[in-house]
Amino acid sequence: xxxxxxxxxxxxxxxxxxxxxxxxxxxxxxxxxxxxxxxxxxxxxxxxxxxxxxxxxxxxxxxxxxxxxxxxxxxxxxxxxxxxxxxxxxxxxxxxxxxxxxxxxxxxxxxxxxxxxxxxxxxxxxxxxxxxxxxxxxxxxxxxxxxxxxxxxxxxxxxxxxxxxxxxxxxxxxxxxxxxxxxxxxxxxxxxxxxxxxxxxxxxxxxxxxxxxxxxxxxxxxxxxxxxxxxxxxxxxxxxxxxxxxxxxxxxxxxxxx
Amino acid sequence: xxxxxxxxxxxxxxxxxxxxxxxxxxxxxxxxxxxxxxxxxxxxxxxxxxxxxxxxxxxxxxxxxxxxxxxxxxxxxxxxxxxxxxxxxxxxxxxxxxxxxxxxxxxxxxxxxxxxxxxxxxxxxxxxxxxxxxxxxxxxxxxxxxxxxxxxxxxxxxxxxxxxxxxxxxxxxxxxxxxxxxxxxxxxxxxxxxxxxxxxxxxxxxxxxxxxxxxxxxxxxxxxxxxxxxxxxxxxxxxxxxxxxxxxxxxxxxxxxxxxxxxxxxxxxxxxxxxxxxxxxxxxxxxxxxxxxxxxxxxxxx
Ligand SMILES: Cc1cc2nc3c(=O)[nH]c(=O)nc-3n(C[C@H](O)[C@H](O)[C@H](O)COP(=O)(O)OP(=O)(O)OC[C@H]3O[C@@H](n4cnc5c(N)ncnc54)[C@H](O)[C@@H]3O)c2cc1C
Ligand SMILES: Cc1cc2nc3c(=O)[nH]c(=O)nc-3n(C[C@H](O)[C@H](O)[C@H](O)COP(=O)(O)O)c2cc1C
Ligand code: FES
Numbered sequence: 001x002x003x004x005x006x007x008x009x010x011x012x013x014x015x016x017x018x019x020x021x022x023x024x025x026x027x028x029x030x031x032x033x034x035x036x037x038x039x040x041x042x043x044x045x046x047x048x049x050x051x052x053x054x055x056x057x058x059x060x061x062x063x064x065x066x067x068x069x070x071x072x073x074x075x076x077x078x079x080x081x082x083x084x085x086x087x088x089x090x091x092x093x094x095x096x097x098x099x100x101x102x103x104x105x106x107x108x109x110x111x112x113x114x115x116x117x118x119x120x121x122x123x124x125x126x127x128x129x130x131x132x133x134x135x136x137x138x139x140x141x142x143x144x145x146x147x148x149x150x151x152x153x154x155x156x157x158x159x160x161x162x163x164x165x166x167x168x169x170x171x172x173x174x175x176x177x178x179x180x181x182x183x184x185x186x187x188x189x190x191x192x193x194x195x196x197x198x199x200x201x202x203x204x205x206x207x208x209x210x211x212x213x214x215x216x217x218x219x220x221x222x223x224x225x226x227x228x229x230x231x232x233x234x235x236x237x238x239x240x241x242x243x244x245x246x247x248x249x250x251x252x253x254x255x256x257x258x
Numbered sequence: 259x260x261x262x263x264x265x266x267x268x269x270x271x272x273x274x275x276x277x278x279x280x281x282x283x284x285x286x287x288x289x290x291x292x293x294x295x296x297x298x299x300x301x302x303x304x305x306x307x308x309x310x311x312x313x314x315x316x317x318x319x320x321x322x323x324x325x326x327x328x329x330x331x332x333x334x335x336x337x338x339x340x341x342x343x344x345x346x347x348x349x350x351x352x353x354x355x356x357x358x359x360x361x362x363x364x365x366x367x368x369x370x371x372x373x374x375x376x377x378x379x380x381x382x383x384x385x386x387x388x389x390x391x392x393x394x395x396x397x398x399x400x401x402x403x404x405x406x407x408x409x410x411x412x413x414x415x416x417x418x419x420x421x422x423x424x425x426x427x428x429x430x431x432x433x434x435x436x437x438x439x440x441x442x443x444x445x446x447x448x449x450x451x452x453x454x455x456x457x458x459x460x461x462x463x464x465x466x467x468x469x470x471x472x473x474x475x476x477x478x479x480x481x482x483x484x485x486x487x488x489x490x491x492x493x494x495x496x497x498x499x500x501x502x503x504x505x506x507x508x509x510x511x512x513x514x515x516x517x518x519x520x521x522x523x524x525x526x527x528x529x530x531x532x533x534x535x536x537x538x539x540x541x542x543x544x545x546x547x548x549x550x551x552x553x554x555x556x557x558x559x560x
Pocket of ligand 3: 244
């Protein structure tokens with residue numbers, strides 16, 4: 001965990017309202033897949049940083065890449081950052097995804113900007129013997145490129161859109177269960193809007209699937225490092241909270257209330 | 259190198275910069291980023307007798323130059339603090355200030371008794387706007403400020419008592435005087451201002467708690483005014499906070515009369531905010547030929 005002043009190398013639109021930003025770090029950090037950074041948007045008026053998954057990190061060049069959707073004020077300002085600008089950030093944050101040696105068949109179920117942490121998994125296991133089957137859902141076809149342009153690793157890829165403009169009409173969870181028999185995953189990794197994660201949880205329960213399933217959660221953050229207890233979510237069946245920024249953002253799907 | 263040492267009702271701080279309650283946990287996480295031993299002190303997350311889960315999420319929102327929070331005093335309880343966190347803070351050679359809250363006078367008395375002699379100072383939170391049992395009930399009327407201060411003081415034999423004042427009151431100076439009458443050894447201010455933020459598109463409040471406490475750079479002028487008023491009213495030391503983000507901000511509070519300062523929200527904007535404030539103070543004082551930070555205290559020319 002380090003506080004660093006990063007230099008913006010590129011910041012460009014890759015799909016409608018979706019930007020990819022490359023940040024050159026002044027020193028090396030150890031980044032695992034599914035970890036995130038907390039990035040200043042670069043003006044004095046926004047006191048909170050924005051958390052984004054670290055989609056890729058290259059040790060040699062010390063360049064981290066994040067992709068973000070322009071939603072509110074902060075990401076709007078961030079989208080105007082130019083090459084050469086300096087932005088402060090804290091990284092690496094959170095626990096990230098981990099795969100065991102015996103997890104050979106991996107299912108990735110993503111929706112919207114939730115595809116980015118999953119892309120970090122595909123990148124991290126680029127040269128492994130694992131088999132990835134990816135099921136991604138987008139609002140419409142024009143967003144699908146934000147996954148496809150970075151994915152060089154999936155053995156199988158299916159996409160769904162809310163409006164049916166590309167792939168199946170529907171969502172990633174439907175695609176995943178439709179393919180479940182051929183996929184036979186050893187582990188499921190997922191990230192996306194909460195309704196999607198709930199549907200995944202319900203689907204697994206209905207079908208009596210006991211394959212380990214890990215989800216990456218989003219919650220509004222203060223410190224981003226585990227000190228302020230702003231970003232909590234409830235543990236299932238327990239009077240206990242966990243911190244999304246420090247104990248997560250990745251949790252076993254049964255461990256937390258969605 | 260200017261002398262930054264200050265004395266806070268007998269507690270010696272190596273510099274006047276203290277982490278504000280609720281933004282710094284019990285120090286462990288920030289210590290992963292820098293050695294928190296460079297700070298003057300740490301005020302812990304608000305502690306209660308029993309563990310508390312706090313409010314539902316979202317617990318934070320942003321305005322221009324400010325943030326709003328409604329954490330609702332989530333904390334592991336005083337026993338867990340004593341068992342799991344105190345030794346670490348003590349090992350850092352900084353002033354350990356336990357921020358405490360309760361629902362009843364008896365809660366306050368009991369938690370103070372439990373912490374007496376174990377920490378360097380108690381900060382009585384009678385001003386949390388986000389929970390019914392955050393003591394806000396005690397923090398508004400001067401009579402009850404005095405009463406809760408007296409109850410806490412009665413169970414403290416060795417540890418000095420600082421009372422943290424709410425800005426959401428008719429006169430913060432009157433309440434500061436009430437705390438002083440009740441036996442406070444110091445007062446700190448300000449806690450957050452009660453506020454609200456809404457999502458126009460969704461027509462909903464941004465915080466699950468609907469209202470929350472406003473903090474951060476934008477509240478500094480209000481906090482500074484209140485600190486100045488309180489410093490003129492009481493004779494016990496005053497710890498100032500509210501929107502401090504850089505060394506100059508901190509020195510302004512000292513100029514207005516504060517003996518020390520706390521830094522909260524700025525820790526979110528920049529995890530290194532506090533060490534930067536400490537070194538920035540040194541630079542400013544050196545640059546102005548001032549050898550001791552105490553020379554600046556209450557030196558405001560009005
Ligand atoms: C661990 C983690 C990883 C994330 N990874 C990505 C990613 O790779 N790509 C991406 O596009 N988005 C990601 N998000 C969501 C992203 O953080 C929010 O979309 C972004 O903070 C919104 O900022 P804003 O300035 O547009 O919105 P504003 O409404 O101006 O934000 C106000 C405040 O609310 C917070 N906030 C608003 N929406 C969210 C949200 N969904 N989650 C958390 N905080 C929020 C902001 O951070 C800010 O503090 C991630 C969130 C988390 C928690
Ligand atoms: C997330 C958060 C949690 C807080 N929790 C507490 C608390 O537990 N007890 C307390 O006395 N004050 C609490 N505060 C108030 C701060 O200690 C401080 O009084 C206030 O934020 C003003 O200072 P600032 O503008 O530097 O943040 C909290 C503030 C924030 C932002
Ligand atoms: S954001 Fe502060 S604990 Fe997670």
